[in-house]
Amino acid sequence: MARKLPPGFEHPVVANAFDHLEAGRLSKREFIRLAALLGASAASAYALVGLPAPALAEGALPFPPDDPKAKAGGVLKVAMQVQKLEDPATFSWVQMSNQARHTLEYVAITGPDNVTRPMLAESWSASPDLKTWTFNIRKGVMWHTGEELTADDIAWNIKRWADPATASSNVGLSVVAGLLEDTGKKDDKGKPIMGLSNGAIEVVDKYTLRLHMNRPVLSAPEDLYNYPTAIVHRSFKAPLSDNMIGTGPFTLGEFRVGDKCVLKRVTKTRDGKDFNYWGGKVYLDEIAYYNFDSDNQLSAFASGDVHTLYDFTVEQLDLAKSLPGIIHAARTAQNICCRMQVDHAPFTDKRVRQAIVMSVDNEKVKNLVYGEDGDVGENHHVAPVHPDYGPLPPLKRDVEGAKKLLKDAGFEKGLEVTIDVGNTDGPWHQTACEAMRDQMKEAGINLKVNVMPAAKYWEIWDKTPFGCTAWTHRPLGTMVMSLGYRTGVPWNESHYANPAFDKALDEAEATLDVAARKVKLAVAEKILQDDAVMVMPIFRPVYTIVAKNVNGYQGHPTEYHQFNKIWLT
Amino acid sequence: MLKLIGSRLLQMLLIMGVISFILFAIFDSDKFKKQIAVNELGGFAVSALSEQDYQAWLEKKGLNVPFYQRYLNWVAGVAQGDFGKSFEKNEPVADLLATRLVHTGLLALWVFALMIPLSLLFGVVAGMKEGSPQDRLTSFISVLTTSLPEIATAIILTVIFALGLRWLPPNAAMVNGWDWRALVLPVLTLVLYDFGYVARMTRASMAEVMNSQYIRTAILKGLPYRRVILRHALRNALIAPFTIIVLQMNWLLSGVVVVEVFFQYAGFGKLLLDAALFGDIYVIQAATLVAVFVAVASQIISDVGYTFLNPRIRFA
Numbered sequence: 063m064a065r066k067l068p069p070g071f072e073h074p075v076v077a078n079a080f081d082h083l084e085a086g087r088l089s090k091r092e093f094i095r096l097a098a099l100l101g102a103s104a105a106s107a108y109a110l111v112g113l114p115a116p117a118l119a120e121g122a123l124p125f126p127p128d129d130p131k132a133k134a135g136g137v138l139k140v141a142m143q144v145q146k147l148e149d150p151a152t153f154s155w156v157q158m159s160n161q162a163r164h165t166l167e168y169v170a171i172t173g174p175d176n177v178t179r180p181m182l183a184e185s186w187s188a189s190p191d192l193k194t195w196t197f198n199i200r201k202g203v204m205w206h207t208g209e210e211l212t213a214d215d216i217a218w219n220i221k222r223w224a225d226p227a228t229a230s231s232n233v234g235l236s237v238v239a240g241l242l243e244d245t246g247k248k249d250d251k252g253k254p255i256m257g258l259s260n261g262a263i264e265v266v267d268k269y270t271l272r273l274h275m276n277r278p279v280l281s282a283p284e285d286l287y288n289y290p291t292a293i294v295h296r297s298f299k300a301p302l303s304d305n306m307i308g309t310g311p312f313t314l315g316e317f318r319v320g321d322k323c324v325l326k327r328v329t330k331t332r333d334g335k336d337f338n339y340w341g342g343k344v345y346l347d348e349i350a351y352y353n354f355d356s357d358n359q360l361s362a363f364a365s366g367d368v369h370t371l372y373d374f375t376v377e378q379l380d381l382a383k384s385l386p387g388i389i390h391a392a393r394t395a396q397n398i399c400c401r402m403q404v405d406h407a408p409f410t411d412k413r414v415r416q417a418i419v420m421s422v423d424n425e426k427v428k429n430l431v432y433g434e435d436g437d438v439g440e441n442h443h444v445a446p447v448h449p450d451y452g453p454l455p456p457l458k459r460d461v462e463g464a465k466k467l468l469k470d471a472g473f474e475k476g477l478e479v480t481i482d483v484g485n486t487d488g489p490w491h492q493t494a495c496e497a498m499r500d501q502m503k504e505a506g507i508n509l510k511v512n513v514m515p516a517a518k519y520w521e522i523w524d525k526t527p528f529g530c531t532a533w534t535h536r537p538l539g540t541m542v543m544s545l546g547y548r549t550g551v552p553w554n555e556s557h558y559a560n561p562a563f564d565k566a567l568d569e570a571e572a573t574l575d576v577a578a579r580k581v582k583l584a585v586a587e588k589i590l591q592d593d594a595v596m597v598m599p600i601f602r603p604v605y606t607i608v609a610k611n612v613n614g615y616q617g618h619p620t621e622y623h624q625f626n627k628i629w630l631t
Numbered sequence: 632m633l634k635l636i637g638s639r640l641l642q643m644l645l646i647m648g649v650i651s652f653i654l655f656a657i658f659d660s661d662k663f664k665k666q667i668a669v670n671e672l673g674g675f676a677v678s679a680l681s682e683q684d685y686q687a688w689l690e691k692k693g694l695n696v697p698f699y700q701r702y703l704n705w706v707a708g709v710a711q712g713d714f715g716k717s718f719e720k721n722e723p724v725a726d727l728l729a730t731r732l733v734h735t736g737l738l739a740l741w742v743f744a745l746m747i748p749l750s751l752l753f754g755v756v757a758g759m760k761e762g763s764p765q766d767r768l769t770s771f772i773s774v775l776t777t778s779l780p781e782i783a784t785a786i787i788l789t790v791i792f793a794l795g796l797r798w799l800p801p802n803a804a805m806v807n808g809w810d811w812r813a814l815v816l817p818v819l820t821l822v823l824y825d826f827g828y829v830a831r832m833t834r835a836s837m838a839e840v841m842n843s844q845y846i847r848t849a850i851l852k853g854l855p856y857r858r859v860i861l862r863h864a865l866r867n868a869l870i871a872p873f874t875i876i877v878l879q880m881n882w883l884l885s886g887v888v889v890v891e892v893f894f895q896y897a898g899f900g901k902l903l904l905d906a907a908l909f910g911d912i913y914v915i916q917a918a919t920l921v922a923v924f925v926a927v928a929s930q931i932i933s934d935v936g937y938t939f940l941n942p943r944i945r946f947a
Contacts, residue, residue, distance in 0.1 A: 139806065146671060146719065154673030227684050229676035249681045301721065319720040320905055321897065322806070352806040358895050361801040364794060368806065381794070517908040521669045 068110065073100040074190050075280070075574040083111065087577045091176070092449045095537075096576060098177045099283055101187040107177075116175055123342050124171045124179040126614060126627045136630035137348040138612065140623070141362040142372035144323045144353035147303040147314075150292040151223050151230035154520070156534060157372060159289035160623040161323045161351055165206075165308035166292035169197060169216060170283040171624070172537060174392070174616040176449075178283045182211060182293060182309065192278035192574060193240075199269045203340045205295055206307045208331035213271040217263045219293050220273075224258050230290060234545045234552055236571065237285035240275030253550070278572045284537045289622065307332075311344040311626065323351040345629035356488055360607070363387065369609040369630070373621055375488030376432055379605060387607040390617030391435065394535040394604055395445035395542070398491055400481060400498065401556040401596040406527040414477065415594035417467040421505035423459040427497045427599035431490050439598035442587040443546060444539035447601065447619075450570070451539055452584025454591065464505035476506040482526040483511055484519020487602075491530050494599055524555040531555060535604075535620045539583055540571050547590060556595045563589045632938070636931055643927035647920050652702060654919060658912040659698035664689060666910040667718050692718070705916070715913030719905065724917045727902065732921065735891070735898035739883050741818045742825065747876055750826045754833025754872065759860065761838045769830060777827030781886065785820045785893045792816065803896035817894045821886065829875055836871040840864045870940045877933040881926045 067077055076097050082088035090111040097107035103122065108115030116126070145158045150166055153159050171181040180186060184200040203211035223232035224242060226249070232238050233256065241262040247255040264272040273282065285291070295307040306314040312325035326348050328337045354362045359371035360378045364385055374382055382389055402409035402418070409415050425438045437446045444451050468477055481498075485491045492513055499509040523531050536542045545551060548567060549559040566589055570582035608615045611631045618624060657663070668677045668688060680688070689695040705715060714724035757769035776784070793801035793816065803813040840846060841864060849859045888900035895901075899918065906914035 146721070148671060149676075152673050152676040154676070226681065229672065229680045229684070231673075231676070303721065318722070321720075350806075352804060354802075354804065354895055355892075358802055358804075358893075361789070361793070362804060362806070362895070365800040365802060367800070367802070367804065515908055517670065520673075521666055 068106065070102045070106055071097060071110070073102075073188060075188075075192070075576070076100050076102060078574065079576045080110075082575075082577045092576070095177050095449055096280075098179060099280065101185060104177045104179050116173070123340075124173070124181050125341060125624070126616070128343050128627065129614060129629065132343075132345050132613070132627075132629040133631065134343075134345045134629070135347050136345075137350050138346050138370070138625060138628060138630065139350050139352060139368040140370050140372070141354040141359040141368040142351050143355065144318070144320060144351050146319050147301060147306070147317070147323075149228070149230075149300040150294055150302060151228050151232060151290050153290045153292075154231070156289055156621050159292065160372075160621075161325075162292055162302065162306070162308075163310070163623055164312040164325055164349060164625060165306050165310045165314065166294060166302075167309050168291060168293065169286040172284060172287045172620075172622075173624075174618050176537060176619070178287060178537070180283075181287075182216070183283075186283060188282070192280055193275045195237075195273045195275070195279070195282045196266070197271045197273070199271060200340060201269055202338075203309050204331070204338055205309055206313060206328055206332055206337065207295065207297075208333045208335050208337075211293075211309055212268050213265045214268075215296060216271050216293060217265050218296050219291075220263055221258065223291070224256075226255060226257075231545075231552060232288070232290050235281075235285040235288055235291070236279045236541065236544055237273070237275075237282040239544070239551075240277050240279045241273060243276065277568070278574065280571065280574075281538050281541050285541065287622075288536070289620075309340070311339045311341065312349060315348065320353050322353060325349040325351075341626055344626050346625065349625055360385075363607055363609075369612050370615065371606060373604050373606050376435070376490055376602070376605070377488065382605065382607050385607065387609050388615075390606050390608065390615070391603045392617045392619045393437070393447050394619040395447050395533075395601055396487070396535045396604060396619075397439055397443070397445070397533055397598055397601050398487075398494060398530050399443065399533050399546075399555075399596050399598050400495065400528070400530045402594075403527045403555075403557050404559075404593075404595060405557045408471075408473070408477065408479070409527060411471045412594060413467040413471040414473065417464040417471070417473075417477070417505060418479070418502065418507060419594040419597055420460045420464040420467070421502045421507055422498050422597050422599065423501055424457055424597070424599040426459075426501070427494050430497050431494050431600060432602060435603045437601040439600055440587070440591060441594070441596055441598050442590040443533070443542055443596070443598060444583065444587050445601040447535075448537075448539035448542075450576075450579055450583050452580040452582075452587055454584060454587055457591075459501070461505045464507075468506055473506070476508060478508045478510070479528055480510040480512050482519060482522060482529045483513050484516045484523070484530070485513065486516040486519055487532045490602075491532065495530055498597060498599070524553070529555070539587075540567065543567050543583075543586060543590070544571070547595070558590075558593070558595050560589065560593060563593070632935065635934060639927055639931045639934070643923060646927070647923050650919055650923060651706075651916055654912070654916055655698050655702045655705070658910070658915075659701075663910050663912070664694050667692070667694070667912075670909050671718065705913070709920075714917040717906075717911050717914050719909040719911045719914070724913045727914065728899075728917050728921065731897060731899045731902045734896065735884075735887055735900065738814065738817060738821070738887065738891075738896070738898060739880070741814060742821045742883065743876075743879075745818065746822045746825050746829065746879075749822070750829035751833055751869070751872065753826075754830040755837050755860075755865065755868065757830070758834040758837025758868065759841060759864075761841070766834070769834060773827035773831045773834075775827070776823045777831070779824070781820055781824050781889045782893060784823050785816070785890060788816050788819055803894040813894075813896075817890050817896055820890050820893075821883070824886070825879060825882075829872060829879070832875050833868070833872040837864065837868040840868040843867075866940065870937065873936055873940060874933045877929050877936065880929045881922075884922055884925050 079096050083093045094107040098104040105115045143157050168181050169183050170178050172178045183197040186197045188195050199213045223230045242256040243259040245255045245257040262274050303317050313328050315326035316324040331337050360374045362368050363371050428438045483491050483495050495511045502509045545553050547558050566586035573579040573582045614628045753769045757766040789801050792799045799815050800813045803817050805813050891898045891900040903918045
């Protein structure tokens with residue numbers, strides 16, 4: 063039964079979640095995350111459950127507090143791939159977004175504690191049915207042009223994402239998908255053209271934006287920190303690198319693809335006035351990204367060329383431990399998804415897919431590659447680290463069962479399949495696939511591991527019949543399932559289409575009761591697991607290393623760089 | 632001689648024309664255009680674009696015109712020093728290429744400056760007395776360094792001198808400005824690989840000369856051994872190594888890819904690999920022209936040098 067909660071926790075979902083918290087069915091951290099999503103202040107939520115809140119900057123800004131010892135100045139040097147900056151709405155690499163993140167900001171920001179707080183919005187609220195979301199835009203946020211950010215700017219960006227001509231993956235996010243309806247028209251590929259519903263985006267006044275969705279959406283603020291949702295100025299024209307106007311404290315200085323991307327502090331607006339950054343003090347003079355391929359980033363750190371790096375792989379962990387620096391490891395939902403296209407022979411036969419899945423021992427593969435670190439995947443893409451994860455019985459390898467299924471499917475003499483691997487997150491992809499290959503052999507499956515350059519893999523990731531794709535961390539299980547497995551969504555690389563799954567996912571997303579939502583999501587997980595669409599053996603931790611003279615660094619599970627309060631000694 | 636140089640240059644222009652035409656034709660396919668689109672816009676964006684929007688993108692990039700027209704435009708541009716604009720890096724290819732060639736040129740300069748005297752010295756000393764301890768030692772070192780792939784040499788040197796002893800930087804990206812120390816490991820990797828090959832060729836040539844009649848006669852005549860080697864043997868023994876050394880310029884241009892990528896050195900090889908992976912046609916074209924130029928130029932130098940070293944050789 064809901065009890066009286068302090069102001070800010072009025073939303074019925076929050077009250078319901080609090081009941082579950084008291085009954086021990088919900089963890090404190092999950093409650094804080096949920097309360098913050100639904101408009102409560104994160105600090106109050108921490109206080110309510112009796113956990114120490116991470117300190118925030120003065121004025122409840124969504125950044126760590128200012129360190130009294132902090133010294134201004136210096137250049138933070140980072141090893142990362144320096145990539146093209148075209149259109150933020152079509153960014154397909156986190157690295158691209160990191161290059162732009164301190165210039166283009168987001169409506170919300172998810173911190174290293176997995177709690178989402180207001181950023182360009184100063185607060186938000188959701189209707190009891192989670193279909194209407196009201197965002198109060200922060201006052202006094204200045205564009206580099208000197209203009210003030212308004213609700214119209216945010217509305218313009220959301221409309222742009224929804225426009226099919228933009229070709230943004232943001233249409234797969236619940237917050238955008240909930241605003242769309244079928245226009246009744248079809249494109250030249252026969253796909254239905256989706257358009258914004260009438261009145262879906264309402265600009266209430268200069269600082270208030272309301273989104274009217276056609277289904278309940280719990281993840282709206284979290285979606286608005288997904289990396290391609292950076293807010294651009296209304297004068298934006300690709301490529302971004304030609305004219306980077308944002309609201310952040312840095313702008314593009316030097317930029318050469320494959321070489322370096324130097325961000326410099328903004329002190330004056332384009333029309334020569336003083337630029338006042340809304341987010342308080344920023345200490346660094348410059349952030350300089352230097353291009354290093356993933357294999358070479360640690361050597362750049364070892365040589366003292368850079369202060370930190372994007373990430374390093376598990377194979378480099380021992381070397382990293384020998385270096386003078388602080389290693390940050392974050393538990394994440396990043397994974398490899400060895401998915402089969404269900405409309406491509408021999409994977410059209412569910413028994414073949416099930417045989418492949420059954421022949422692999424996910425735990426052994428995970429332990430071989432990551433040892434004690436990371437989580438074992440359960441072949442449905444929702445990770446234990448997701449707050450809406452519904453536990454299922456542990457998977458068991460069944461070689462005899464796999465053999466029988468293959469025989470029934472007409473492959474009694476064995477099955478030959480090839481998996482394409484791009485090692486896009488490092489050579490551990492190949493290691494995992496080779497371990498799978500060795501296990502599959504026992505079941506009569508001859509798996510060929512076709513290794514190709516990462517850039518080549520990204521050309522075919524959604525086309526290859528059997529491919530090993532790296533998926534980055536996303537804060538919710540429903541979010542990743544909506545992006546990757548709902549019928550007809552753009553990132554549905556397995557071409558999976560199951561109305562029963564879609565229905566289960568809809569029901570999970572529409573369930574406001576947190577504990578019931580986990581149960582509902584477990585139904586969707588089970589359907590996906592039984593349909594054997596993928597082998598997902600590993601949820602990997604991400605590792606990075608930071609020099610000891612860098613203060614205020616916090617590792618982020620999605621590898622999003624948040625350097626506003628970093629300072630150097 | 633002038634006729635020879637003229638015919639070689641004509642040959643070079645012909646090869647450049649044919650190769651660039653073939654490359655243009657290959658890169659004109661829908662597959663390659665889509666590859667550029669995927670690399671620029673992301674896989675999802677391309678699959679989500681309508682045909683009309685995709686055509687608009689092709690037009691914006693100038694990829695919608697027939698390839699022969701693009702080719703002619705490109706040839707006209709090249710004649711004026713304009714090699715087009717890189718799709719990946721969004722800057723003029725000529726600027727990009729010039730910077731990278733200077734970097735690779737510096738690398739090559741150091742490689743040749745060390746490799747030539749070392750390999751000639753070891754090769755000549757080994758060839759002077761076949762089967763002697765110095766001959767066996769040189770052969771062993773040569774075979775060892777040549778049989779190790781560049782990548783393995785690069786890893787071994789990095790582990791020992793950069794990560795172990797910490798004497799040298801493990802990469803040559805030089806993010807803090809030009810640093811000669813950063814060149815040591817890439818240069819050493821290339822020198823070690825190339826040294827063995829040239830030393831063995833020099834040794835073989837020297838050994839052959841030392842077994843020839845006129846050298847035996849000179850020795851039997853009682854000429855001082857030093858004089859026999861310096862005045863009579865060396866000049867003839869160096870003809871074959873000279874050709875090989877000049878042709879190493881050509882090898883170096885492709886050989887640097889592995890070394891430059893491993894050490895993150897911003898040179899011609901790394902540029903070529905990046906362009907190939909991206910499908911950056913104008914960079915690939917320009918790099919190909921450079922490669923053809925170097926190949927033909929090294930051949931001309933080799934031919935001309937031959938005539939000076941061996942007056943019996945004359946080209947019709």
